[in-house]
Amino acid sequence: MKIDALKVFKDKGEKITCLTAYDASFSKLFDECGIEVILVGDSLGNVIQGAENTLGVSMNDMIYHTQAAAVGINSALLIADMPYQSYTNAQQALMNAQLLIKAGAKMVKFEGGAAHQACFEILQANNIPVCGHLGLQPQSVLEMGGYKVQGKDKDSAQQILEDALLLESLGVLIIVLECVPSDLAKKITHALTIPTIGIGAGLSCDGQILVSYDMLGINTNQTPRFVKNFLTDSNSIKGAVNGFIDAVKGQKFPTDKHSY
Ligand code: KIV
Numbered sequence: 001m002k003i004d005a006l007k008v009f010k011d012k013g014e015k016i017t018c019l020t021a022y023d024a025s026f027s028k029l030f031d032e033c034g035i036e037v038i039l040v041g042d043s044l045g046n047v048i049q050g051a052e053n054t055l056g057v058s059m060n061d062m063i064y065h066t067q068a069a070a071v072g073i074n075s076a077l078l079i080a081d082m083p084y085q086s087y088t089n090a091q092q093a094l095m096n097a098q099l100l101i102k103a104g105a106k107m108v109k110f111e112g113g114a115a116h117q118a119c120f121e122i123l124q125a126n127n128i129p130v131c132g133h134l135g136l137q138p139q140s141v142l143e144m145g146g147y148k149v150q151g152k153d154k155d156s157a158q159q160i161l162e163d164a165l166l167l168e169s170l171g172v173l174i175i176v177l178e179c180v181p182s183d184l185a186k187k188i189t190h191a192l193t194i195p196t197i198g199i200g201a202g203l204s205c206d207g208q209i210l211v212s213y214d215m216l217g218i219n220t221n222q223t224p225r226f227v228k229n230f231l232t233d234s235n236s237i238k239g240a241v242n243g244f245i246d247a248v249k250g251q252k253f254p255t256d257k258h259s260y
Contacts, residue, residue, distance in 0.1 A: 001036045001077040003106065003129055006174055009036075009206065010195040016207025017248045018197055019215065019241070021072070022048055022065040026212060028072030033241040035076055037197070039109065039209060040066045042081040042139070047213040054138045057083040059096055063103045070104025079131050080105035084139045093119035097128045109176065111137040113163025117170065124171035132167040134160050135201065136179035147224070149200070149260045151180040164188045164196075176209060177201040179226070182259045200226030202259040208248045215244055226258045 009016050018037035021027040022044045030038055044065055045054040066080040080100040087093035087110060097108045108123070109131040110116055123130050135150045144150070151157040161184070164175055174195050177185050182202025189196045189204050198205030210227065213219045216237060217229035230240040230247070247253035 001075060003077065003173060005036075006077075006195050007193070010193075015248050015251065016195060016197060017245050018207055018209035019212045019244070020044075020209070021069045021212055023068045024070075024072035026072070027069040027076070027078075028074075029237060030212070030241055031073045031076045033238060034245060035241065037207070037209070038069060038073060038076045038078050040069050040078070040080045040105070041211065042083045043211045047211060047219055053141050055084045055141075057081075059083060059086050059099060062086075063099055066100055066103040066105050073104075077107065078105050079107045079109050081109045082111075087116060087119045090118040090122040094122045094126060094128075097123055097130075098126075101128060107131050107173065109133055111139045113160075114166055117166070120167065120170040120172060130172045132164070132172045132175040133178065134163050134167075134175060134180075135177045138178075147179070149179045149181065151184045157181075157184045160184065161188055161191060164192060168192050168194050177205060179224075179260065182256075198254070200224065200254075200258070200260060203251055203254055208253065210244065216240055225260070226254060228253060228258060 017035050019030050019035050020039045020041040021030055027038050042054040042057040045051045045057040062083050086096040100108050107129040111133040151160045176197045179200040185198055185201035186204035195206035197207040197209050199209050214227040215230045217231050230243040234240045234243050
């Protein structure tokens with residue numbers, strides 16, 4: 001998928017399908033099924049490394065898995081996460097983003113808003129496409145006091161909306177909204193011209209993403225409310241991915257049961 005096509009999907013009202021992948025076998029399978037965006041998420045800290053959070057994921061980990069996932073992709077847009085502490089200043093952000101692009105990513109994803117304005121500016125000046133990530137930011141789990149729904153009160157909801165508008169004005173091309181009330185995600189989605197991709201953010205987002213291991217029921221320790229296991233209704237991984245695509249395109253996922 002070409003980056004320009006993201007906005008076309010939003011304008012047409014066609015939902016964008018996204019899954020995480022960390023290696024060539026899964027990225028190839030997802031790509032062949034027609035998933036439009038593949039994210040090499042730093043969730044690899046949880047699902048590949050077995051850690052409690054994503055704070056231990058390094059740039060080397062991200063480069064290794066981005067290179068692997070890139071091999072399997074023919075047409076999906078590959079986004080790679082900037083890991084914890086890899087964008088503490090603009091120069092560092094630029095250097096690390098360039099490494100992920102060299103590894104095969106077509107876009108890099110940052111968690112957070114106004115605090116990283118200088119990073120977004122330098123990437124824009126250097127023509128590196130950026131995806132934002134607002135709401136629950138797993139790299140800030142310690143500051144946020146756990147994995148909690150964000151934007152539940154008026155002030156924090158307003159802050160997330162303002163961050164989203166700021167990111168759009170800084171040239172960010174797509175924004176992941178994680179664990180925010182559906183009403184807030186709807187308001188943000190309508191306020192932006194760029195697409196929103198929801199995870200635990202309700203049906204109104206312009207697209208949906210899940211951690212692939214979650215949607216295949218592999219990660220069963222602590223299943224968040226927004227996860228659906230698509231393998232239970234199918235007898236193959238391809239069937240599960242196609243089920244996810246059909247449910248997202250047909251606006252049957254997420255339901256209220258998967259939203260806040
Ligand atoms: O790391 C990741 O997989 C993510 C998704 C949950 C959006 O950031």
